[in-house]
Amino acid sequence: MDKVVIVTGGSRGIGAATCKLLASQGYAVCVNYRADKTSAEQVVAEIHEAGGRAIAFQADVSLEAEVEALFDATLKIYGSVTHLVNNAGMLFTQMPLVEMSLERFNKVMAANVSSCFLCSRAFLRRVQGPGAIVNVSSAAARTGSPFEYVDYAASKGAMDTLTKGLALEVAAQGIRVNAVRPGFIHTDMHADGGEPGRVERLAAQIPLKRGGQPLEVANAILWLLSDQASYVTGSFIDLAGGR
16 A cells, blocks of 8 residues: 655645655655745755656644635645644744733644644545554653743643554554654754744753754654654654754
8 A cells, every 4th residue: 555644734844844854754744834825835846856646735733614724625635644743833023821812822832732632633534544643742742842832832742642542442443553752953943933033042051062954853753654663653753853
């Protein structure tokens, strides 16, 4: 059976690195994006240039109807979806919780948790036979990100719980569910939080004395999706340089 994967938030950072790596290993890849069409199409172009298979598909994966359209389109083009990477997410400008609005908190929960729920459910309703899901959580789920992103950290804590519970629900069906928890990775997301140089500022506090690269996270995702991890489910890989 062909390996077909949907990677949400696949247009940049960890998502883009994951799309390109999976394509190089024979997966047909659906590069999901919410707004950055240019970057998504660039990822697809790079995959095609390397001889791989990929499409780009726009969907806000916090919205049920758009998730359904994403999965239906991928199914129509490639056949049964066999793998899923729940990578889409967002954060806002650093601030302590006391200053956060409810609107912000709810937006983060929808983008990071509701999207994981909706995509996982859509996947399970369509998957034929064994399959695998990898959720991209964060080391923030362990640290809480005080004074910066408590809302983001809370959403990733929820994703961890969803990972564990879902893994137990579907294990008997031959579907594995795991998560990676990246730490300080060199991506554009830090600019979204108002501090593009955040990784450099904190590098000295990391035991390995550097930030991570998106490909280092993608390699862990590849392994968890693969048959090499056939006895691994409900598990977490921390990619945080020792933090």
